[in-house]
Amino acid sequence: MSAEIVVEAPGRHRAAPHTPREPGPGEALVRVHAVGICGSDREVYRGDRPEGYVRYPVVPGHEWSGTVERVGAGAPASLAGRKVVGEGFRNCQVCDRCHAGETTLCGAGYEETGFTVPGAMAPTLTLPARLLHVLPEGADLTAAALLEPAACVAAAALKAGARPGERVAVVGTGTLGMLAVQFLRATSPAELLVVGTGREREALARRFGATAFRTRGGEPPGGFDVVVETAGSADAARTAAALPRRGGRLVLTGIPAPGADGLDPTHLVLRQLEVRTVFGAPPAAWAHTVRMFAAGLLDPLPLVTHEVPLSAFARAIALVGSGHPDVGKVLLRP
The missing domain is CATH 3.90.180.10 (Medium-chain alcohol dehydrogenases, catalytic domain)
Structure with missing residues (x-):
């Protein structure tokens, strides 16, 4: 039965x-x-x-x-x-x-x-x-x-609007993070940094198109045009917010626990960051995902x-x- x-x-x-x-x-x-x-x-x-x-x-x-x-x-x-x-x-x-x-x-x-x-x-x-x-x-x-989590990442990639030659970064090395690397690689970035808590997924990240990998902690490199956060923790959000250049774009896809210390609004305002968030995937993101998958750009x-x-x-x-x-x-x- x-x-x-x-x-x-x-x-x-x-x-x-x-x-x-x-x-x-x-x-x-x-x-x-x-x-x-x-x-x-x-x-x-x-x-x-x-x-x-x-x-x-x-x-x-x-x-x-x-x-x-x-x-x-x-x-x-x-x-x-x-x-x-x-x-x-x-x-x-x-x-x-x-x-x-x-x-x-x-x-x-x-x-x-x-x-x-x-x-x-x-x-x-x-x-x-x-x-x-x-x-x-x-x-x-x-x-x-x-493809469902991929569609959520596609929504983030579309909101980020990465253009060829820009410096982009992904915070998080779980399923969403590894899918984000593939979507952002397709935009032909000048640099694609992945930030994780450990190095277990460094080889996979590089296989998917990352050009650099680092673990959280220490002085963040900064200067990125686009940063996509995928880990869903307050710490990951703070790490992600430190990476964009002034006027850069930050997209948050993870959902931290309620009440978690989050981003400093003064920090966001003075640096004039454009902050977008994602919860679920609209039809345009699904269509983008299926196209990428069918074309062999998403594995x-x-x-x-x-x-x-x-x-x-x-x-x-x-x-x-x-x-x-x-x-x-x-x-x-x-």
């Missing part, structure tokens, strides 16, 4: 029988190939995700890839049989922010696959077909399971270190939270 993972409440989960939900009008039913686990999934399991951003019980899973099995009335019939990934934010499409293409700021409130509506830690996922992004026929679906597969069956959910969550340097992206396979 096929099963799905249900997190009943913080710290409590079970494997429940899975019955595919037939697609309604405008929907598609996707056979899930792989689903990734990230820090926000651990928050759901531990119970420390911010209030309003999870609704129990819930089937987790917002990073996924799969193949469309069938579609409902009004959805394009051509989607059937196609390899796809899908946006997580369930936006209303009618408010002013949605009309502006800023669907992650939807005025109807927060709804997201795997947090407030059923996610992909199940054999199938049914969702609005308009959220799907079609992949090339020969696409590697295991690699494609990382997430080396970031995958573990693939385990869906039934090993508890083990996978523990792996992600272990902090072991040999643990990168962990994928579940239904």
